[in-house]
Amino acid sequence: MSLLKLGIIGLSKGNGHPFSFSSIINGYSDKHLSESGWKIIYEYIKAQKNSSIGFKNAKITHAWTQDEKTTEKLCRACLIPEKAKNIHDLIGNVDAVIIARDDYASHYPMAKLFLDEKIPIFVDKPLTIKLSELKKFSKYLKNGKLMSCSSLRYAAELDFLKEDISNYGELKLIRGAVINNWEQYGIHILEGLLSSINLKPISIIPNETPHSSFIIKLESEVMFQIDCLGDVPKTFSIEVWGTKKRSRHEIIDNFTMFKRMLKSFTNSIIIDKPSIPAEETINLIKLLIAGKIASEEKREVYLKELVI
Numbered sequence: 001m002s003l004l005k006l007g008i009i010g011l012s013k014g015n016g017h018p019f020s021f022s023s024i025i026n027g028y029s030d031k032h033l034s035e036s037g038w039k040i041i042y043e044y045i046k047a048q049k050n051s052s053i054g055f056k057n058a059k060i061t062h063a064w065t066q067d068e069k070t071t072e073k074l075c076r077a078c079l080i081p082e083k084a085k086n087i088h089d090l091i092g093n094v095d096a097v098i099i100a101r102d103d104y105a106s107h108y109p110m111a112k113l114f115l116d117e118k119i120p121i122f123v124d125k126p127l128t129i130k131l132s133e134l135k136k137f138s139k140y141l142k143n144g145k146l147m148s149c150s151s152l153r154y155a156a157e158l159d160f161l162k163e164d165i166s167n168y169g170e171l172k173l174i175r176g177a178v179i180n181n182w183e184q185y186g187i188h189i190l191e192g193l194l195s196s197i198n199l200k201p202i203s204i205i206p207n208e209t210p211h212s213s214f215i216i217k218l219e220s221e222v223m224f225q226i227d228c229l230g231d232v233p234k235t236f237s238i239e240v241w242g243t244k245k246r247s248r249h250e251i252i253d254n255f256t257m258f259k260r261m262l263k264s265f266t267n268s269i270i271i272d273k274p275s276i277p278a279e280e281t282i283n284l285i286k287l288l289i290a291g292k293i294a295s296e297e298k299r300e301v302y303l304k305e306l307v308i
Contacts, residue, residue: 004058004266007094009087009110010074011065012103016041017124017258018065021100022078024259027054032076044255052259058266060098062090087113096120096269098262102184108133115140122265123148126187127285129292134285135308141278147265149276152192152236154260157249161196161240168242171197174224175239182212182228182291189226190284192251193238201287203302206294214291282308 006025010018016038023033023045033042045053064084065071075083084090087110090097097114099107102124114121127148128134140146152158174197176189194201199218207213212228229235236251251257268275286306294301 004096004269005061005094006058006266007062007064007084007090007097008060008074008080008100009064009090009097010100011067011070012101012106015100015102015124017100017102018063018074019077020045020254020258021098021262022060022063022074022080024053024255025055025058025262026060026079028078029076032073033078036073036077048255052255055263055266057270062094064090090114091117091119094119096122096265098122098124098265100124102126104128104184108136111137111146115145118145120145120269121147122262125150125191126184126288127281129183129285129289131286131289131306131308134282134289138278138282138308141274141281144268144272144274147268147275148281149261150188150191151254151257151261152188152251153195153276154257154264155192155249155251156253156256156260157251158192158196158238161238161247161249164245165197167245168240168247169244171199171220171222171240171242173241174218174222176224176226177235177237178226178228179232179235180228180230182214182295183288186212186226186228186291187284187288188236189238190287192236193224194284195280197240200283201303203300204287204290204294205300206291206298212291212295214294216287 008018008022019038020041060080062082062084063074063080064087071083099110104126107123111121178185178189202217205215211230214226216224218224238249240247264275286303290301
């Protein structure tokens with residue numbers, strides 16, 4: 001297959017994914033990435049072997065952000081040849097698009113531009129927090145034109161949990177903690193954990209705490225507590241207790257999970273099949289929406305209440 005031409009769209013406040021995703025796929029300019037204002041991204045990209053950087057079957061050829069200076073900075077740092085002046089300039093010039101913005105309110109109107117043209121897209125987490133938008137997105141998740149997930153689905157630190165979950169015996173308790181808020185960051189722990197243990201959520205109950213905190217009831221009556229702690233030191237943490245084994249997983253390797261996720265997206269385009277079963281993404285977003293409802297209405301919300 002010929003080289004996949006990708007477009008990338010950014011930027012949302014506090015989110016450097018356009019720079020990290022683009023440098024992983026394209027490679028980077030040491031000088032310009034170091035001057036981009038994303039010090040943490042530069043440091044973990046710089047720490048990688050040269051052979052780990054760059055995709056052989058795909059390149060980001062076009063970039064657009066809502067700020068021309070940011071677009072120029074992104075293109076220089078990540079070796080992107082075309083600076084689009086308008087989001088519509090990507091249509092007809094790329095094979096697929098990465099919407100690398102986590103301001104979920106922008107996702108549907110932007111994604112629709114490309115989905116209407118049958119252009120495959122990846123949408124940064126969370127896909128949406130509106131059931132009405134999830135209904136519209138669902139057919140594209142099913143036909144493989146849309147992929148959206150948290151990169152924690154691909155975290156290296158969770159590999160042995162996925163491989164070894166049967167050795168935990170009867171699961172007793174699962175706990176997860178993450179920075180920031182439920183609506184924007186809860187999806188990280190939900191997706192990282194639930195993609196690892198393969199148990200479906202049944203309902204979600206809000207806890208009375210100063211921060212966002214929930215109990216999620218899973219199949220087999222396993223209890224899963226998740227806390228979104230707000231403004232605290234970087235935290236992406238999962239703990240699992242079983243009758244035979246327990247483990248703790250601190251997620252810190254951004255590079256590996258981002259690269260695996262982006263590889264999964266480009267491979268899905270090549271084979272023309274979804275990388276993630278649509279129902280998994282739909283149920284995760286339903287759970288995110290259910291948590292919002294539970295918090296607002298101060299009650300247990302069952303996922304079966306949310307019909308699409």
